[in-house]
Amino acid sequence: MIKGLYEAHLPVRNLAKSIEFYKKLELELAYQTDKLAFFWLEKGRSWLGLWETEKAETPYHPSLRHIAFHVSIEDLRNAKDWLETRGVAGRTAFGFSPEQQPLILPNNPHAHAAIYFHDPDGNSLELIAPLRLDVEEEFEIMSLDEWDRKHSQR
Template sequence: MIKGLYEAHLPVSDLSNSIDFYKKLGLEVAYQNENLAFLWIEKGNSWLGLWETDKVKTPYHPSLRHIAFKVDLEDIKQAKEWLKQRGIMVRTSFGFPPEKQPLVLPNNPQAHSAIYFDDPDGNSVELITPLRLNFEEDFEMMTLEEWFIKKK
């Protein structure tokens, strides 16, 4: 029945500014009106709704103002430079400063590599890729570089 996630939504304070930000990430405007825009994440498969509203002042919590975009492993390795070229700064997450990202999340039995940054309204944006699925192995959160050293 369910094939994937089609849409997610975020509150924004300035729709035009937010559209520009997400276009820098490679998203394409699919629909726009005065207070709402849908941007294709993957055309025909998923999109992001941006709603201009005063609700953007709702305090951040990952369950309310967070989105994660799936990327390939090779892309996550280059993500910091790719974001820097677009004027987007990586932020400290889980105690890992930007220079220590991408990091590896130990969500046993899964492991994912991720990098975090904020949109213009402080919504949390994540680039994430699976490293392994359904494999039990306890480990502490670490950098992606440490993950590859450990796996050798």
């Protein structure tokens, strides 16, 4: 029955400023009103809604004001440069500085690589790529560089 996630929403203080930011991330504007904009993540499959509201002041928590965008591992390896050319700074996550990212999340039995940054309203954004699924292997969180070194020795 369920085929995927069609939409997610974030609160923003200034819709025009947020529209410019998400366009820098190469998302296509799909629909806009005075206080709402939707961007296609995958055209016809999923989109992100931005709502101009005073609720943008709601304190961040991982269950609130967070979106993770699925990318390929190849794109993730270039994500720091890609973000930098768009004027988007990385942020520290799980004790790892932007310079140490992408990092590997040990969600055993899965592993994902991710890089973290904020939008203009402090909403938490993530670029994430699955590395492996359904493989039991305990490990600590590490950088993608460390993961590559560890797995090239096998």
